[in-house]
Amino acid sequence: MSPATESPELLVRPRRSLYQKHERLIVGGVAVAAVIGAWQAFWSSGRISPLFFTGPSAVATRFVEEWTHGKLKSDLAYSGANFAIGVSLAIAAGVVLGIIIGWYRRVSMVCEPFLSALYATPRVALIPLILIWFGIGMWSKVFIVFINAFFPVLINTIGGVKAVDADLVRAARAYCASDWQLFTTVVVPGAVPFILTGVRQAVALGLIGVVVGEMFGGSEGIGYMVNYGGQTFQTDTVFLGVAIIACAGIVLTSLAEQLERRFSRWRPER
């Protein structure tokens, strides 16, 4: 972006401003297009077996087929619902518990050993237990998403509450703030940037949860689609599933990032 790196032909006004405005998007887009193009060319040359690999055109064809005739739409809705419910519950529970644990020292002493143990356990290890409890239906998936997304929200909220500025607490107390006023005007707003960092991580981990959860039993969802495609050597289907998950990840994470930025407007500029 600095003037020193501009080549002279880019100094023509309209081209320059358009390119400079979207430099990141254009360079990134060109790179992605080049890779997909090379991949397509390699695939079209027919030198690799469709059993092990696939090409962009084949994935696109499979997408259209699945969208019009297959059950892709219902799979998407199923996975989307599992994700949305699980992540929402995780955020709600994580924020409320995080504030309580972060603020009350005794509660934190009681909860900490359990939380550390649970946090240190890879969540995948709990999946068989979750299946025993919730069956292979929708609620086991929701719970797997929940347990994946819950911890980042909880841990970040606790951190945010503990990092609350003691000077601000003292000022609020000096002006006769009640506990409730202290929570709503100092503790929670102060923790918001931390909470949103937790939400961003929760979205990423929740996405993993939904895919992994659907791979363990059940017969619906994008995770199931990938797993089933793999077991039946439908490489196109596997790639399509992975592409959908990747896109969802990019979109959801950038939404969470925007939310994070929106709420840290008051922070000093760095």
Added chain:
Amino acid sequence: MPKLAVEHLTKRYHVERDERHVLALSDVSLAVADGEFMAIVGPSGCGKTTLLNIAAGLLPYDEGRVAIDGRQVTGPGVDRAVVFQHASLLPWRTIAGNIRYGMELQKRFEAKVMAERTDRFVRMVGLQGFERHYPSELSGGMQQRVNLARALAADPAVLLMDEPFAALDAQTRELMQAELLKIWSQARKTVLFITHQIDEAVYLADRVAVMSARPGRIKEVFPIPFERPRPLRLKRDPRFLDIEDAVWRLVEEQDDVAGN
């Protein structure tokens, strides 16, 4: 009856590490009259901030009594407002929102009155045009103006100020001192002003109390005879320098005792 009365106040801090008590304040007595500007100076660690925090109701005390209008202080109250050493502004609130904040917590005024008072005190501290800015966009001196406006807007009977200009550069500090006197002459609050800057105390106050350290005690109270309004050049007046010198000698003398 004095507005703010401190009688035989004693405060001990418990030191957990070696299971002993530190005497922060020992038998401190002080009476601040209604509308009086009282400054307290003393070396760091003499307990002057502890005294202010007790008066604010933010710290419990062991013996003696602190009262406002004869009513004993048992906690923070709407009759007091504190101007802190660090501006302590909510970074996610605008300047207007921060000036409102004290009133909002104390719930003494209706929304309409709060809006009027916010407006009035924004102007009084000279921050019109910055109402919708955030604290991080303001200089240290401007942030302290907001800190002061927040306290004044809450309409306290007693204003407690804890080294409010200590973190400012010398030039800004002088300007803020003059500004504070101008504002105080309009608002006429009872003020307890803590500082370690002797010229600041002598310039601002009606009386200056000198504290000694370990244990914190009031050593002497100097009346300051200068008429108001006081221009900044008063600080270079020989009579001013004489009083400043006398206060200095007392503070220094204690430091020697504490050092030995």
